[in-house]
Amino acid sequence: MTQNSPPLVLPPGLTRAMATLQDKDRQRLDDTVTRLHTVNGRLWDTENRVRSALLSAAQVADCKREIDQLNAERNALAERADEVLGSLADAGRADVPLHTETLASVVDRMSVLTLRIWHSERAAGRDELARRRVPALHGQREELCAALDALVSDVVAGRRRLPVPARFKLYGREDVAPAEIKPSRHLRQVLAFGGLSECGKSTSAQFVQRTCGAQRLKIGFLLRQAAHREGLADPYALSARRQAELLLGELNRFADAHVDTKLFTIESVHDDASIAELKQLMGDTLQIVYLDASFAVRVERSGTPAQAVAAKDEIKMSRGAHQVAALADHVIDNTGSIAALRARLRRIASPPSTTALRVATPYGLGLPAAVASATADFTDTVRAYGSGVRLVALTGSPGEGTWIAGWSDLDLMVIAEHEVIGEIHEALEQYRTALGNAASLGPTLVTPGELTARRLTPRLAFVLHQLQQGSPVLHAASDLALPTISRDELAFAAVRELPQVMLTMRRLRTAEGATALRQLYKHLVLACRLLLREHNQWESGPDRILAAASRMPGLTALTVPPLAEVANAWRDGDTELVLKPVTASVDQLLTWYALQLAA
Structure with missing residues (x-):
């Protein structure tokens, strides 16, 4: 609307009637009438602009299109206003006199008259005819306000009926019904x-x-x-x-x-x-x-x-x-x-979004009693630190139910505010002491800010995805917000992580035989898991992962002993029988990988 043009002031009778509407309807009507007045102001300005002799033919065409667009919006807004104003009418008798126009049509005329008065007053200083018209225009507005209030009174009392508000205007092609544009369902954010x-x-x-x-x-x-x-x-x-x-x-x-x-x-x-x-x-x-x-x-x-x-x-x-x-x-x-x-x-x-996580006790994760007891004590200790500790979870094999004593690590993740990290360090030292030689502890400490800012390693992204898929946690704050990790993100993370895993596997391959067995086997499983993600396959558990990887295009089946056999050999110090097939499978995978990338 033209800058500094006056607002539309409705007559008192209509204002009182509108006050009886429900809050939702009254707010909708206020917004619609305000927009209707704004559109009328823009129409006035555009119709003035199109009359300029300085406009090119293309600019005149643009103004005409804008006038058509604004007129379409004006009619849509008037119909929307009548939808609410119509609820003021008393149902009454069908034979009461019918008025010639709807309430919104009168409001629309009042809006145009308000603009005409304002423009005439602005022109009065330089145009004698405009100056003479101003009193008459004010008189017309007073009469229109009185007539509208009288009509509202009759409609509310059931002494008058209103016509059907639909205007059935056609703009542009006649086969296209005008409709307010809405975001596509594919336009998510x-x-x-x-x-x-x-x-x-x-x-x-x-x-x-x-x-x-x-x-x-x-x-x-x-x-x-x-x-x-x-x-x-x-x-x-x-x-x-x-x-x-x-x-x-x-x-x-x-x-x-x-x-x-x-x-x-x-x-x-x-x-x-x-x-x-x-x-x-x-x-x-x-x-x-x-x-x-x-x-x-x-x-x-x-x-x-x-x-x-x-x-x-x-x-x-x-x-x-x-x-x-x-x-x-x-x-x-x-x-x-x-x-x-x-x-x-x-x-x-x-x-980030609040996620309902599955909380479990250490005793339900298949851990030995001593390990479960030490883990429970650690969880109780850090839980006592209050809201600064947001989550505690054992990830990897304990969460998947494949933890093996003497072979598997305890992969621990703690989400905590930076201010309590020092106290968590002390609790971790007590945890290690309590574990003794029963298990090797591998802690990951991360702040909530790092997660919600998505400063995530591929491994951390996978852990968060597993938790959101139902892997258990030992403690979680009720209002914990975590980033949602999709499978597509994990597949992309696998592409980024796999090169480092392959480089590490080549380095481990050069190490002394038996001492490298455990790390060599674990990196073989991790590499296969990442490759499967690239192929949109989502296996868990080392034996199933290696079996699925053996079916990848161009890769001969990996002949790796079952995890239980490898773990027992490692614990017993009898690694010769399992080391050879593990090493052969590593060589086989590295050769296949090199050929895939060379292609």
Whole structure:
């Protein structure tokens, strides 16, 4: 609507009647009437603009299209208002007199009259005819207010009936019914980056694209695509609402064409009005991220003179770029470290969620009594530290029910705030002492912030996935929020982890025979597990993993003894019989792997 134009003031009788509506209906009606008045203001401005003799034919065509679009929206809003206003009517008798127009039609006329009075008053200083019309226009408004209040009174009392509110307007092709555009079901999440010059919008979008697999798009590109599709010469001349509809239409097309893409980013948000309209259309599907940084910081980062940055800022601020902060879902102070920025972006792009974890006691994990008792004591000790300790779990073989005394490690994961890590170190020393020679302890200590920022090793990502799939934990805070790890992420993590595992396996292969058996066997199983993930196969348990890996294309079956036999040989010090087939299988896998990559 034209800047500083007056709001629409409804007459007292209608206002009192609206106060009787339920809160939800009253709020819906207030919003609809406000938008109707705004659309009428934009219509007035566009109809004024199209009369300019300075416009090109293409600009006139754009204005005509905008007028049609606004008229369609105006009629849709009037119908929406009548849906609520119609509930004020008393059912009454069917033979009471029928009024010629609906309540929303009168409200629409009042909106236009309010704008006419305001524009006439502005022109009165330079136009004598306009000055003379002002008193008459005020008189028309008083009469219209009185007539509307009288109609409301009659409708509520059942003395008047209202006509059917549907307007059945046709705009564009007659075979297409006008409908409000909605996000496609394939458009799951969109991050819109805003901020002034050199604030980090592009850097942030690039990071989300690289780490989260987002489809990165520019708002200008989307509008140009939409303009080409709709035959518009200048989409920026359209109303904020129409620009938002064009943007959403293009986003829907991209999402429908890339159904596997779960995240999109759009940049740069420089127009507060159009992004506000887009937010209204998309709701929480759209998350507006505003990156804030001082002018001095932005100048330093740009490597250009301060005047150049200030000039860019002036252009962006003229479009409302600085006002996007008030609309943003997330405002990031981007004057700190890159680590802080990336952690915040990961939480926004992949928000953590509260997960119902399965809690068990150490005595239900198939552990020897002494190991279970020491583990229970450790869990009780760290649980007493309070909310700083978020989770305790034995991962790997204890969680899978394949732990073997004298062979398996106790892989322990503790999620705790950094402030209590020192106390956990003391508890771990007591735990090791209590275990003695019964088991070797391998602890992993991680902070909640590291997890929600997704600073995860492939191994840690797999552990989190296993916990979310039902592997037991020994202790978990009720409000613990963890990142959701999908199988696709694990398959990608396997690609990153496998090279290191293969390098380590080659190094172990050169070690002295019997002493390397345990680590060689475990790395063989781990390598096979990772290769299976790349083939979208998800086996657990060493024997099943090795059997499944033997069926991979081009790999001759691995002849490795069962885990129980290997573990017994290791414990008994009689490794000769099992070392040879394990080593042969390692060589076989390494040869196959080299050939696959050479191909």
